[in-house]
Amino acid sequence: MVSNGPTGVFWNETVPGIQVDVSLPSSSGNLKVRSIEWYVEHHSRLWSFIITWDTETQNATEWDEASKNFSARKPGGEKLADTALDLGAVFTESKSAPDTLLSAGPVDVGEPPWWSGVCDVNNYFPATGVLSTLLSTWWGVSACGPVPTTDYGVYFFPGAWGEYEFECVELVMRFLYLEWGIAPWPGNANQIKNSPPSSIVFYPNGTHAIVPGDVITENASPQNSFGHTAFITQVTLDGNGTGTIRILEQNASSVGHRRLSVENWQVQPDAWCFGQTIQGWLHVKVNDGDGVPDPAFAPGTGPNGRVYAIALQSEDGKILIAGDFTSFNGTTRNQIARLNSDGSLDTTFDPGTGVAISDGSSPHVYTLAIQSDGKVLIGGHFDSYNGATRNYITRLNSDGTLDTGFVPATEVKADIFTIAVQTDDKVLAGGDNIVRLNSDGALDAIFTSTTNNSIHDLAVQSSDGKFIIGGNFSTVNSTDRAGIARLNSDGSLDTTFDPGIGIGTGGYRVASIALQEDGKVLIGGDFINFDGTSRNKVARLNNDGSLDVTFDPGTGISGGSGFVQTIVPQPDGRILIGGDFSSYNGAALNRLGRLNNNGSLDITFNAGTDNVVEAIILQPDGKVIVGGGFTNYIARLLNHFESCYTLSTLVNPVEGGSVTVNPAPNCAGAKYISGTLVQLTAVPNPGYGIVWSGDATGSSNPLEVTMNSDKTVTANFMMIMRLFLPMIVSSSG
Numbered sequence: 001m002v003s004n005g006p007t008g009v010f011w012n013e014t015v016p017g018i019q020v021d022v023s024l025p026s027s028s029g030n031l032k033v034r035s036i037e038w039y040v041e042h043h044s045r046l047w048s049f050i051i052t053w054d055t056e057t058q059n060a061t062e063w064d065e066a067s068k069n070f071s072a073r074k075p076g077g078e079k080l081a082d083t084a085l086d087l088g089a090v091f092t093e094s095k096s097a098p099d100t101l102l103s104a105g106p107v108d109v110g111e112p113p114w115w116s117g118v119c120d121v122n123n124y125f126p127a128t129g130v131l132s133t134l135l136s137t138w139w140g141v142s143a144c145g146p147v148p149t150t151d152y153g154v155y156f157f158p159g160a161w162g163e164y165e166f167e168c169v170e171l172v173m174r175f176l177y178l179e180w181g182i183a184p185w186p187g188n189a190n191q192i193k194n195s196p197p198s199s200i201v202f203y204p205n206g207t208h209a210i211v212p213g214d215v216i217t218e219n220a221s222p223q224n225s226f227g228h229t230a231f232i233t234q235v236t237l238d239g240n241g242t243g244t245i246r247i248l249e250q251n252a253s254s255v256g257h258r259r260l261s262v263e264n265w266q267v268q269p270d271a272w273c274f275g276q277t278i279q280g281w282l283h284v285k286v287n288d289g290d291g292v293p294d295p296a297f298a299p300g301t302g303p304n305g306r307v308y309a310i311a312l313q314s315e316d317g318k319i320l321i322a323g324d325f326t327s328f329n330g331t332t333r334n335q336i337a338r339l340n341s342d343g344s345l346d347t348t349f350d351p352g353t354g355v356a357i358s359d360g361s362s363p364h365v366y367t368l369a370i371q372s373d374g375k376v377l378i379g380g381h382f383d384s385y386n387g388a389t390r391n392y393i394t395r396l397n398s399d400g401t402l403d404t405g406f407v408p409a410t411e412v413k414a415d416i417f418t419i420a421v422q423t424d425d426k427v428l429a430g431g432d433n434i435v436r437l438n439s440d441g442a443l444d445a446i447f448t449s450t451t452n453n454s455i456h457d458l459a460v461q462s463s464d465g466k467f468i469i470g471g472n473f474s475t476v477n478s479t480d481r482a483g484i485a486r487l488n489s490d491g492s493l494d495t496t497f498d499p500g501i502g503i504g505t506g507g508y509r510v511a512s513i514a515l516q517e518d519g520k521v522l523i524g525g526d527f528i529n530f531d532g533t534s535r536n537k538v539a540r541l542n543n544d545g546s547l548d549v550t551f552d553p554g555t556g557i558s559g560g561s562g563f564v565q566t567i568v569p570q571p572d573g574r575i576l577i578g579g580d581f582s583s584y585n586g587a588a589l590n591r592l593g594r595l596n597n598n599g600s601l602d603i604t605f606n607a608g609t610d611n612v613v614e615a616i617i618l619q620p621d622g623k624v625i626v627g628g629g630f631t632n633y634i635a636r637l638l639n640h641f642e643s644c645y646t647l648s649t650l651v652n653p654v655e656g657g658s659v660t661v662n663p664a665p666n667c668a669g670a671k672y673i674s675g676t677l678v679q680l681t682a683v684p685n686p687g688y689g690i691v692w693s694g695d696a697t698g699s700s701n702p703l704e705v706t707m708n709s710d711k712t713v714t715a716n717f718m719m720i721m722r723l724f725l726p727m728i729v730s731s732s733g
Contacts, residue, residue, distance in 0.1 A: 059211035155431040185529030190227025204280040206266035209604040218276040234730040291607030297342035297636035300329035307627030310617040317341040322365035335365040347398040355382035378415030430455030449491035458512045465489040470510030483510040500531035520545040524564025551599040554585035572642040573597035573668035578613030644671035647710040656717020657684040672707040688717040
């Protein structure tokens, strides 16, 4: 039985204890053993302090390797079986009985006399003689210290705690406790997958995405009945689950870490650990991270109807939502509301009676945009706001009241589906056509553009003021443009953006447009082709409008109504999509997912909804706010961006040779996701050698560079000098 134990003080830090009561076999019958264990970080290392004793005799207990039993020592014996570990075996001496030690209150433990602040390299792995100084560090977990010199097995008994000693299981258990607060449970490395706590799930090898913090387990073999376990510190995989993972471990490698190959999410064994196969990995549910509901977001009952649009106020993180709801968490809010950052209703934003429509239909707000001054533009199906006539588009003050200084032009005669604000505060509005309004709502007569059908989304290019429109039109300004076009700032067609036949003329539409940092254009909708190439509901275009063939969604979207309604790129190049669908490229995906930069499905994003997703917004901290027709209509999900870095390679002199780089950049903007291992291979021309300089040095070829910052590496091709000595021929006579 595991329970909370007494606190201890270690290096002036108060640490809660874990108390474990078990019954263990011994040479004199079963012992009723109580174990108290404390975990503490010190000098960037992890320490374990353990005392164990027989609760009936008050004798200290320890494992007897010779008899394979637990035995007892008197309290006055030379050793209490207390163990202080720096991921190795170091016994502390004590002459006090356990009860005396505990009843004295918290004990301030000083640094052991053997600790010099450096790792001890003079210990070895007994089965192989391999030096085992463990020098790896991750998340503050350092593997450093000696390995056992006698027994290196871990012995557990059914239902019992057993003994950690200084093995791989102890490292993993200690990591799980310190990082996630998960109390240890019994089992050797082969068994720990069988009865983990409810906070952990076991995934068989190849069945799920791998994330840092997962714990791999290797099965037992004839040579080793205990198996092996380690925790994963780094994952470098492509969208198909192929690449490498890095593991931190005890008693299986001379430096405390290894890289294992992964193919199609299957971790491949290597020569270590007697060639055991990988069973799978233990995954901590709290580490699900991406796609999991954010527990800090509490909207109560939330809106009582669909959410079509979401916008984020940059200055305070408050959230504007719009749709067809009439209340939020029981408070009247007709079609528009503002939330605090925790999801609660912001009562300082009061739209009064909100929007209404006089034709007897239901009003809707389909789109909204926030100006730089905090005022809010809304568009949709309505003809009044808080009792004042406002047809299809209007502007609100930052408190939700009507901005009477904005009166929309009479040329706006139908529902508005999309709004964008230019840097000069002019307003682009798309519906059955596109118009541009001045900051007071009057029509901007300089802007002229005509489409033969509706516009559903638009995106303004910040670099030049041009903007891209998408919808179910087939011509723009009488020129063929099926579903997508780019306009100049005056509304004329930009002919340098040529999508060919676009999405075709079968009644399809582009419902969503997003611009990447590198200028490429993401589109989503219900189309099935782009310029004659199969692209099922999602595609990426180059800056000139041509199809970007490096983004390949495979069979794309299917199921449900079969459309992508919203698409949002992350700064790391991954792409969020939402709509109404049930699969992506053959894999189950319920209306919400994330793609890798190459168009493959990112299976590390674990989300899904029970109805359509209409809107996605990305917070600066990476969290994702989602709105739509699903249960509760609004949600915020945990999510993160990968940091991305630039690798610059220089050649000196250029005639000396060239450099190849593998893999290609895997993040937006030709960057690499943090932790990516990049291999630089110098190809010297005849007569040259290679020396690297800059952020990576040496003469290795190829050279491996881990991308954890922007890096510049120069390949210095050095001419190989050959000394030719003249041959002197002498003759006599």
